Amino acid sequence: MTHHSKAARFVPLALLVLCAGFVIQSFIPVSHGEEKQAEAPPRIEVLFLGSKNLFNHDPPTRFRVLREALGPKAVNITYANTVEALTKENLAQYDVLLIFANLYELDVKTQGQALLDFARKGGGCVLLHCAAACFRDSDFPEYVDLLGAQFKSHGKGVFRARIVNQDHPVMKGWKGFECWDETYEHKRHGKDRIILQKRDDEPWSWVKTYGKGRVFYTASGHDHRCWDLPEYHDLIHRAIRWTAHDDKVSWLSPQHLPTLRYRRAAAPKDPKNPVGPLNQIQNPLTPSESLKLAQIPPGFEIRLFAAEPQVVNPIAINWDQQGRLWVVEAFDYPHKVGSET
Structure with a gap:
C-alpha cells in the first residue's frame, strides 16, 4: 500500500535487523550449494x-x-x-x-x-x-x-x-x-x-x-x-x-569500502546561512554498500533483512499497530518558508 503526494510519500517496509550477538538465520535466504563468503577483515x-x-x-x-x-x-x-x-x-x-x-x-x-x-x-x-x-x-x-x-x-x-x-x-x-x-x-x-x-x-x-x-x-x-x-x-x-599493529594485523582497508561521492543540488537560498550555500548532496549507495559503512557498537551485528529500492530520501519511520513499518519520504529536506525562499 502506497500513498503519493507532492510533498512526501509513505512506504511500509522492513529495513534492517540489528541484534546483539546473533542473527536469526531463517530470515536470510541462502541458495542450495551457495558457498559461504569468506569473512571480511575487521574494522x-x-x-x-x-x-x-x-x-x-x-x-x-x-x-x-x-x-x-x-x-x-x-x-x-x-x-x-x-x-x-x-x-x-x-x-x-x-x-x-x-x-x-x-x-x-x-x-x-x-x-x-x-x-x-x-x-x-x-x-x-x-x-x-x-x-x-x-x-x-x-x-x-x-x-x-x-x-x-x-x-x-x-x-x-x-x-x-x-x-x-x-x-x-x-x-x-x-x-x-x-x-x-x-x-x-x-x-x-x-x-x-x-x-x-x-x-x-x-x-x-x-x-x-x-x-x-x-x-x-x-x-x-x-x-x-x-x-x-x-x-x-x-x-x-x-x-x-x-x-593497532596494522603491520601485523589484517584490518579492513579503506580501499575496500565505497567512496562517498557528492553532486550539486538545488537548494533554497538562505542569506542568513553562516556557512554558505548548502548545495552538496551525497549520491545514494546500494544497501550492501551502505552496510559496509555502518558503524555499530561492539558486540552487535547488522545484516540486511529487506530493502525497497523506491525509497531514496526517508526522513522519518514508525511502526503501526499491525506491525508494519511506515517510512516518510520527502523530495527535499523541510525548510522554513520565508519571503526570500
Whole structure:
C-alpha cells in the first residue's frame, strides 16, 4: 500500500535487523550449494574517552567530527565520557583507546589498572592534547610513564610543529599543518620515546611501547581550529592504525569500502546561512554498500533483512499497530518558508 503526494510519500517496509550477538538465520535466504563468503577483515574498534565539555575542548563535538572523518576509512569509534568506561571487560571490546578529555581522577586500583593492563597486553593508546593532564589528581605515576610525559603549562599562538622523524610509519608521507593551538610544555619526560615532532625544542608528538602495546601522543588539538583540519584527521588515522599493529594485523582497508561521492543540488537560498550555500548532496549507495559503512557498537551485528529500492530520501519511520513499518519520504529536506525562499 502506497500513498503519493507532492510533498512526501509513505512506504511500509522492513529495513534492517540489528541484534546483539546473533542473527536469526531463517530470515536470510541462502541458495542450495551457495558457498559461504569468506569473512571480511575487521574494522578497527576505537573507544573515544572524552568528558563533559570544558573550556574549548568540547570532546563530544570532536568525537562526532572524527567519527565522520574516519568511519569511511574502516574505523569504528564509540564514545564514553566517564572513567567508568575503564574496565577490563569493556576495554576488551576495543583495539585502541583514544583519550581526549578533562578527567583528573580515577580509581587507580580498578580503572587505572584496567587501562594499564589493556596497554600491556597489546591494546593501542592514542593520547591527544589534554590527555597529558589527565588523572593528575590521583596517585597514578604509571599513567605518566604510559604517556611519556605530563602537561606543565602552555601559551598560545599560530605555528607549525616540525617533523623530526619522517621515516616512522605514522609520519611517512605526512606533511603536517599550521594552525592556532596552545603551545604545550611538558614535564616528567620519559627516555623511552621516539620523538616525531617538535615545537621549537619542545617534544610535540611521539610514540613509544608499553608492554606489548603501542602508544602515540601529540600535543596538538585544543579546539576546532585543529580538529577541523583533514591533516589532523589523517594524523589520528595513522596513529590509530599504527597503535593497532596494522603491520601485523589484517584490518579492513579503506580501499575496500565505497567512496562517498557528492553532486550539486538545488537548494533554497538562505542569506542568513553562516556557512554558505548548502548545495552538496551525497549520491545514494546500494544497501550492501551502505552496510559496509555502518558503524555499530561492539558486540552487535547488522545484516540486511529487506530493502525497497523506491525509497531514496526517508526522513522519518514508525511502526503501526499491525506491525508494519511506515517510512516518510520527502523530495527535499523541510525548510522554513520565508519571503526570500
